[in-house]
Amino acid sequence: MWTFLxxxxxxxxxxxxxxxxxxxxxxxxxxxxxxxxxxxxxxxQMRDDFAAxxxxxxxxxxxxxxxxxxxxxxxxxxxxxxxxxxxxxALRAFPATLQLAGVTMLLAIVLAVLVGxxxxxxxxxxxxxxxxxxxxxxxxxxxxxxxxxxxxVFAITLGWLPTSGVASGASWIxxxxxxxxxxxxVLVQIVRGAMVSSLSEPYIKLARSKGASESRVVFRxxxxxxxxxxxxxxxxxxxxxxxxxxxxxxxxxxxxIGKLMIDSILxxxxxxxxxxxxxxxxSIFTLNIVIDLLYALLDARVRPAGTMxxxxxxxxxxx
Amino acid sequence: xxxxxxxxxxxxxxIVAVAATGAALALILSGCGVANSSTGGGGAAGDTLRxxxxxxxxxxxxxxxxLTATGxxxxxxxxxxxxxxxxxxxxxxxxxxxxxxATGETEWTFTLRxxxxxxxxxxxxxxxxxxxxxxxxNSDLGCNVEGYVFxxxxxxxxxxxxxxxxxxxxxxxxxxxxxxxxxxxxPESTSTSEKVREPIGTGPYAIxxxxxxxxxxxxxxxxxxGEAPSYAAAEYQWRSEGTVRAAMVTSGEADVAVGLGPxxxxxxxxxxxxxxxxxxxxxxxxxxxxxxxxxRQAVNYAIDREGILGSLFTEETKPAAQLIPxxxxxxxxxxxxWEFDLDAxxxxxxxxxxxxxxxxxxxxxxxxxxxxxxxxxxxxxxQEELAQAGLNVKLTMVDTTQHLQHQLRPFVTDQGxxxxxxxxxxxxxDAQFTVDQYMRTDGAQSAFGTAEFDEILAAAGEQSDEERAxxxxxxxxxxxxxxxxxxxxxxxxxxxxxxxxxxxxxxxxTGDEIRLSDFVRVD
Numbered sequence: 136m137w138t139f140l141x142x143x144x145x146x147x148x149x150x151x152x153x154x155x156x157x158x159x160x161x162x163x164x165x166x167x168x169x170x171x172x173x174x175x176x177x178x179x180q181m182r183d184d185f186a187a188x189x190x191x192x193x194x195x196x197x198x199x200x201x202x203x204x205x206x207x208x209x210x211x212x213x214x215x216x217x218x219x220x221x222x223x224x225a226l227r228a229f230p231a232t233l234q235l236a237g238v239t240m241l242l243a244i245v246l247a248v249l250v251g252x253x254x255x256x257x258x259x260x261x262x263x264x265x266x267x268x269x270x271x272x273x274x275x276x277x278x279x280x281x282x283x284x285x286x287x288v289f290a291i292t293l294g295w296l297p298t299s300g301v302a303s304g305a306s307w308i309x310x311x312x313x314x315x316x317x318x319x320x321v322l323v324q325i326v327r328g329a330m331v332s333s334l335s336e337p338y339i340k341l342a343r344s345k346g347a348s349e350s351r352v353v354f355r356x357x358x359x360x361x362x363x364x365x366x367x368x369x370x371x372x373x374x375x376x377x378x379x380x381x382x383x384x385x386x387x388x389x390x391x392i393g394k395l396m397i398d399s400i401l402x403x404x405x406x407x408x409x410x411x412x413x414x415x416x417x418s419i420f421t422l423n424i425v426i427d428l429l430y431a432l433l434d435a436r437v438r439p440a441g442t443m444x445x446x447x448x449x450x451x452x453x454x
Numbered sequence: 455x456x457x458x459x460x461x462x463x464x465x466x467x468x469i470v471a472v473a474a475t476g477a478a479l480a481l482i483l484s485g486c487g488v489a490n491s492s493t494g495g496g497g498a499a500g501d502t503l504r505x506x507x508x509x510x511x512x513x514x515x516x517x518x519x520x521l522t523a524t525g526x527x528x529x530x531x532x533x534x535x536x537x538x539x540x541x542x543x544x545x546x547x548x549x550x551x552x553x554x555x556a557t558g559e560t561e562w563t564f565t566l567r568x569x570x571x572x573x574x575x576x577x578x579x580x581x582x583x584x585x586x587x588x589x590x591x592n593s594d595l596g597c598n599v600e601g602y603v604f605x606x607x608x609x610x611x612x613x614x615x616x617x618x619x620x621x622x623x624x625x626x627x628x629x630x631x632x633x634x635x636x637x638x639x640x641p642e643s644t645s646t647s648e649k650v651r652e653p654i655g656t657g658p659y660a661i662x663x664x665x666x667x668x669x670x671x672x673x674x675x676x677x678x679x680g681e682a683p684s685y686a687a688a689e690y691q692w693r694s695e696g697t698v699r700a701a702m703v704t705s706g707e708a709d710v711a712v713g714l715g716p717x718x719x720x721x722x723x724x725x726x727x728x729x730x731x732x733x734x735x736x737x738x739x740x741x742x743x744x745x746x747x748x749x750r751q752a753v754n755y756a757i758d759r760e761g762i763l764g765s766l767f768t769e770e771t772k773p774a775a776q777l778i779p780x781x782x783x784x785x786x787x788x789x790x791x792w793e794f795d796l797d798a799x800x801x802x803x804x805x806x807x808x809x810x811x812x813x814x815x816x817x818x819x820x821x822x823x824x825x826x827x828x829x830x831x832x833x834x835x836x837q838e839e840l841a842q843a844g845l846n847v848k849l850t851m852v853d854t855t856q857h858l859q860h861q862l863r864p865f866v867t868d869q870g871x872x873x874x875x876x877x878x879x880x881x882x883x884d885a886q887f888t889v890d891q892y893m894r895t896d897g898a899q900s901a902f903g904t905a906e907f908d909e910i911l912a913a914a915g916e917q918s919d920e921e922r923a924x925x926x927x928x929x930x931x932x933x934x935x936x937x938x939x940x941x942x943x944x945x946x947x948x949x950x951x952x953x954x955x956x957x958x959x960x961x962x963x964t965g966d967e968i969r970l971s972d973f974v975r976v977d
Contacts, residue, residue: 165855166855168855170855170858170859170862171854171855171858172598173596173598173601174520174598174601174602175861175862175891175898175899176601176602176605176887176890176891176898176899177601177898178601178605178606178898179863180606181596181601181606184596185596188596214512216512216513217512217513217651218513218515218648218649218651219651219666224666227666227667228667231667283695283697283698286697286698286701287701290701290705291701291704291705291719294705297705297707298698298701298702298705298707299693299698299701299702299707300668300691300707301668385694385695386693386694386695386698387693387698388668388691388692388693388694388698390666390667390668398509401854403855
């Protein structure tokens, strides 16, 4: 397993470096952001001073070298906008997004498993139709629209929930509900499909004929085999969640890294943008590695030969 | 039946482990609040003024006070200047200075208020004032206020005694006190090598806590020299969506919502006020066919200002004849807006065409996304109306950075003639801040000018009092008759959401400064 981990970490490092340098170069191609930070009637001299003060008039390769040198000293630059340390800003904002994305994903998986299994057990029944409808809605409805409608219905009209902000436990509900829809919609179909094919396997008939209860059949046998594809898709969706949180964070005033990134882009705040992208990229690579590990744990066929202890692999026969 | 085989197999125990982790996570997360925030507010519920802004202040550094996002919190709340402009009357009022007069061609002398302390207990003296002005204007900090109000010129500031300050300028400057109203006074303990995020000042409020990303709280300053304000504390939050800000006021989560648009749903809690913004088209009069004055006049005749405003904006939005609103020194009351006369527009275009002016060259109408509510609709109507006059106009919507490239020198030169939709706010209160930028041949935002006009502008800037106002009024009249660089369209209206427990009358400065002392609690 350690060999596996080591290999994965090294192979993740390359795309990480490419992402960081890519963002670095592309951001600076937009030119001198002085006009966004100086008053409109600032003279050319002031703009030049601004560029010099922030190292933006050096050639690109030199700026990149300075940046990489700084990274090794754990200095990721300062924000043009606030003057604070860029890494501090990114790390301060990240946990809030992690909480949002983590809880959303957990709920999405749990609900998708429950509803998807129910739908698979009774194809074309109520659960199946509801989940199909939700999945289609999830694919078509834009999240900012859903967020605003949610605020309008539940906060303004009914007054059950706060409009926005992070003040109370209740303020988690609308943001999570908005973010939940798309991952749930995708996962429920995956789970349903995988369950339907699992449930038609011969070993299920065998288990049933031996008198196993329906819940045992579903959760012990079929679901275990449906878990792997669902997990892989969940991993992909988690990536989209961290990014999709940008909209939800902006609308609900959630102090997360998505909002930080979009503000940095609009304000050409290079250092903060790079730090935020770095933090996000590392977490996504970590997540992918974790998913690979879980996938290998769940499905013996995927384990690289000789990297794990031998385990018993077959379906347990109920007593 | 035997005990559950679930925990006896490797996979079974794994499922148990996962379930247990999930439950534990749920418990942990339900127990704590959102990371990067703290729950609980300060101050008694009714005595705290809860304000929601469009964006978080990037910093509270007082010398960046001319940045709206910063100044809206600091100006006259945490820090104060020597004098302050009354936005309605246009007069300068004493604040940290009680008297001021021009004591030389390039010198002004200020008499300072006694008995004032900063919120950290240190006394306010002429030395503090000199320090603060020096720091904002003469230092290497690169303060926003330096560029906005003073340009490249430095000031020579000296404290004659504890309550007397002299300020010398490079050139005679009749409006120096007005310029100094943008310099917020800070104690001598403030860093001169770095900008500070949380300053000390003399104002009625001081910073209590700043939860970066979530909330900013100010508490009433017990040592304030003036009258104690009505609210004991102020809490600022920020939401980028106007509809959410309006919703916070209507649902009782906030008392004040800033920067609302007419469609944001504030309803009866929304109060409209004339802000100091003016919308206009700036024509690149150095590129054909816009270099022919007849074509520029045709542009003005072709725009149906009443029609556009009536259909897109609220009643209080008035057509504009000049780039500054009423209340600014130099506003010309007698100037009339261009009449909507499509026939006259067509006639002028035809006349130019007959004279060989290439009127069929494509003109690009450039407008900025989300610059103000209904900007896209207005730009579309303008494009259509100009086309009806016989001009070839294409509309392009761009984002802020691209718009700035058109707006500021050096302009975009490879896209042909440009009609740029701009919105200009003169929060300074004197026409010089507008005309120097927008009308001088070398003005930062001026597409072109004439030597003659430059002389008129320079002469006007040297006048004081009545002569100054008259001189600038003539400038705007001259612009409309002889230069026609602009097709001014409207004096804009802003909207603020106010809860019923708040008594506040917005004025032209409300978009740039929210003076907490002006808010009174009604029960």
